[in-house]
Amino acid sequence: MSSIGKKTSNVFVWIIMLLLIAGLGGFGVSNFGGSNSAIATVGDTEVSVDEYYRALQQELRGFQAQTGQPLSLTAAKEFGVDANVRARLITGAALDNETMRIGLSIGDDRVRREVLANTAFQGLDGKFDRAGYTRALEQAGLTEAEYEDAIRVETARTILQSAIVNGIKAPDAMTNAFLSYTQERRDFTWLRLDQNNLTDVVPEPTDAQLQTFYEANAADFTEPEKKRMTYIWVTPEMIVDNIEVPEADLLEEYNKRLDEYSKPERRLVERLIFPNTADIEAAKSRLDAGETTFEALVVERGLTLLDIDLGDVTLDALDTAGDAIFAMSAPGVIGPVDTNLGPALYRMNGIIAATEISFDEVRAQLLDELALDRARRQINAGISDIDDLLAGGASLQEVADETDLRLAQMDWAQGNSDGIANYSAFRDAAGALNDGDYAEVRELDDGGIFALEFNALIAPALNPIDTVMSDVITGWENQEIETRLTAMADDLLAQISGGADMATLGFDVTTEVGLLRESTIVGTPFDFVSGVFEMDKGAARIVDGNGVVFIAHLDDILPPDATNPDLAEIKTGLQTAISQALADDIFAAYNGALQTEAGVYVNSAVVNAVHAQFPQ
Numbered sequence: 075m076s077s078i079g080k081k082t083s084n085v086f087v088w089i090i091m092l093l094l095i096a097g098l099g100g101f102g103v104s105n106f107g108g109s110n111s112a113i114a115t116v117g118d119t120e121v122s123v124d125e126y127y128r129a130l131q132q133e134l135r136g137f138q139a140q141t142g143q144p145l146s147l148t149a150a151k152e153f154g155v156d157a158n159v160r161a162r163l164i165t166g167a168a169l170d171n172e173t174m175r176i177g178l179s180i181g182d183d184r185v186r187r188e189v190l191a192n193t194a195f196q197g198l199d200g201k202f203d204r205a206g207y208t209r210a211l212e213q214a215g216l217t218e219a220e221y222e223d224a225i226r227v228e229t230a231r232t233i234l235q236s237a238i239v240n241g242i243k244a245p246d247a248m249t250n251a252f253l254s255y256t257q258e259r260r261d262f263t264w265l266r267l268d269q270n271n272l273t274d275v276v277p278e279p280t281d282a283q284l285q286t287f288y289e290a291n292a293a294d295f296t297e298p299e300k301k302r303m304t305y306i307w308v309t310p311e312m313i314v315d316n317i318e319v320p321e322a323d324l325l326e327e328y329n330k331r332l333d334e335y336s337k338p339e340r341r342l343v344e345r346l347i348f349p350n351t352a353d354i355e356a357a358k359s360r361l362d363a364g365e366t367t368f369e370a371l372v373v374e375r376g377l378t379l380l381d382i383d384l385g386d387v388t389l390d391a392l393d394t395a396g397d398a399i400f401a402m403s404a405p406g407v408i409g410p411v412d413t414n415l416g417p418a419l420y421r422m423n424g425i426i427a428a429t430e431i432s433f434d435e436v437r438a439q440l441l442d443e444l445a446l447d448r449a450r451r452q453i454n455a456g457i458s459d460i461d462d463l464l465a466g467g468a469s470l471q472e473v474a475d476e477t478d479l480r481l482a483q484m485d486w487a488q489g490n491s492d493g494i495a496n497y498s499a500f501r502d503a504a505g506a507l508n509d510g511d512y513a514e515v516r517e518l519d520d521g522g523i524f525a526l527e528f529n530a531l532i533a534p535a536l537n538p539i540d541t542v543m544s545d546v547i548t549g550w551e552n553q554e555i556e557t558r559l560t561a562m563a564d565d566l567l568a569q570i571s572g573g574a575d576m577a578t579l580g581f582d583v584t585t586e587v588g589l590l591r592e593s594t595i596v597g598t599p600f601d602f603v604s605g606v607f608e609m610d611k612g613a614a615r616i617v618d619g620n621g622v623v624f625i626a627h628l629d630d631i632l633p634p635d636a637t638n639p640d641l642a643e644i645k646t647g648l649q650t651a652i653s654q655a656l657a658d659d660i661f662a663a664y665n666g667a668l669q670t671e672a673g674v675y676v677n678s679a680v681v682n683a684v685h686a687q688f689p690q
Contacts, residue, residue: 117672119171244652257634306479309522310449342424450521
C-alpha cells in the first residue's frame with residue numbers, strides 16, 4: 075500500500091475511534107504474527123485451529139441437514155464455503171482485537187447475568203442449575219473459565235458492533251426515491267402485430283436470396299468446435315440381464331419386506347379425550363340427540379381434528395376400544411371408552427381392507443431391483459482393476475476387450491446431451507478434457523462408470539447449404555416476415571406519434587391501467603413492461619418480439635397509489651431494508667479498516683492441516 079493510502083486508512087480509523095470513545099462514555103483508549111495453534115491472526119488476536127475446525131464442520135453439517143447429502147471439503151471449496159468461514163472468523167477477530175485495544179470489556183456481574191439467563195443451564199423449576207451448568211460445559215468440551223471468557227469477548231464484540239451500526243436510518247429522501255421507483259404506476263396502450271396482420275403473402279425465396287441469407291448468417295449454420303474422443307462405459311442397465319439372482323435370495327428379500335406386502339385390516343380413527351366421566355357422558359348425550367356434532371365437540375375441547383387423528387390403525391393398536399371399533403360396519407362414533415389417558419369418544423371414518431401381496435406377484439419387481447443392485451456392486455468392485463489396467467498402459471480398446479465396458483467414439487460439443495452425454499459427470503469430464511490427459515475411471519450417477527481420452531480437436535465448420543436448406547428457408551421467411559412487420563409498425567408509429575388514436579387504426583388494442591414496474595403481461599417479451607417505464611408520457615415505441623412486433627403508447631405516469639392499504643407497510647419495509655444495507659456497508663468498511671490497520675496474517679499451512687481432517 076502506498077504511504078498516501080496508508081495515511082487515509084489511519085485517518086478513517088482514528089475518526090471512528092474518537093466517535094466510539096465519545097459514544098461509549100470513554101471505555102479507554104501492533105504486533106502481528108501467528109502460531110501453529112492459529113489459522114489466522116488479526117493484530118494480537120488469534121483465530122484458533124479449534125474455532126476454524128468447529129465453524130467449518132458446522133457449515134458442512136448444516137448443508138447436509140438442509141439437503142440430505144454430505145458435502146465433501148473439495149466441493150465446499152468450489153462453493154467458497156471454507157473462504158467464507160475464514161472471512162467470518164477474521165471479521166470477529168478484528169472486532170475482538172479492537173475491543174482489547176480500546177479496553178472495552180464487561181464486569182463479572184454482567185457475565186453472571188448472562189449465565190443465569192441462559193435457559194440451557196436452568197432446571198425444571200426454571201432456576202439456575204449449577205450441576206447442569208457444569209455438565210453442559212463438560213459435554214461441550216469447555217471449562218467454566220473458558221465459557222465465561224467467551225461471554226466477555228462476545229458481549230464486548232456486540233457492544234462495539236452495535237456502536238457502529240445501531241441507529242443508522244435510511245434518509246427519508248432515499249426511502250421515498252425507492253418507494254417511487256417500486257410503486258410508481260403506468261397507464262399505457264399496446265397492440266400486437268404478427269404474420270396474420272400482413273396483407274401480402276410472403277413469396278417463395280429465390281436461390282440468390284437464400285444464398286445471400288445463408289452467407290450473412292453463416293454462424294447460425296456452422297458446426298461448433300468439437301472434441302473427438304474415445305470412451306469406454308458400462309451402466310447397471312447394460313449388464314443387468316447377465317446378473318443371476320438365486321430364488322432363495324428373492325424369497326429372503328420378500329420376507330424382509332413382509333410388512334410392506336402383508337397388511338392387516340385397519341380403520342381410520344379419531345379419538346377425543348375428556349377429563350372425566352360426567353363431561354363425556356353429557357357430550358355423548360348431546361351428540362346422540364343431534365344437538366351437536368363431533369366436530370363441534372372437538373372445538374369445545376380446544377382442539378382440532380388434526381390433534382385427535384390417530385390415522386389408520388390396527389385392532390391391536392386400539393387396545394380396549396379395538397373390538398368395538400372393528401365391530402362397526404359403517405363410519406360412526408362410539409364411547410365412552412376408558413383409556414389410560416381418560417374416557418374417550420372414538421370416531422371411525424373408514425375401513426381399510428387387509429392386503430396380502432403374494433411372492434409371485436412381486437417376484438419380477440424384486441428380481442429387477444436385486445439384479446440392478448448387484449450390477450451396481452459388480453461395477454463398483456471392478457473399478458480398482460480397471461484403474462490398474464489403465465495405469466499399466468492398457469488402451470481403452472484393451473480394457474473393453476477384458477471387461478464389460480463398451481468402446482465408443484463421440485464428436486462432443488458444449489450443449490450436446492445425447493447418449494452418455496446425458497450424464498452430467500460425462501459432460502463435465504468432456505468439457506475439461508485436453509490433449510494428453512490420462513484416462514481414468516469416473517462414476518455416473520446411476521452406478522455406472524466411464525473413462526475417456528482425447529483424440530482430436532475439430533475446428534468449427536460451415537455446413538454446406540444443401541445440408542441445411544430447410545433451416546435456411548425457415549430463417550429467410552422469418553426475417554422477411556419480421557422486416558415487413560417492422561415496416562408496418564414504423565408506419566403505425568408515425569401515425570400514433572402524429573396524434574392518431576391507436577384504437578382507431580384498425581387493430582386489436584389492449585389498455586393497461588396502473589401497472590407496476592414488476593408487472594408482467596402474458597405473451598409479451600420479458601422486458602416489455604420495464605421498457606414502458608423508460609418512456610416519457612405521450613411517447614410511443616416499437617418492441618421486437620421475435621417474430622412478432624409490439625407497439626406501446628404511454629398514456630400516463632402515476633405516483634404510488636395513496637389508497638393502497640399496504641403502502642405504509644411497503645414503505646416501512648423499504649426503509650428497514652435500506653437501513654440494514656447501509657449498516658452492513660458501514661460495518662464492512664469499518665471492519666476492513668480495522669483489519670488493514672491491525673494487519674491480518676493467514677497461516678496457510680495450518681489451514682491445510684485442518685482441511686486434512688475432513689473427508690475430501
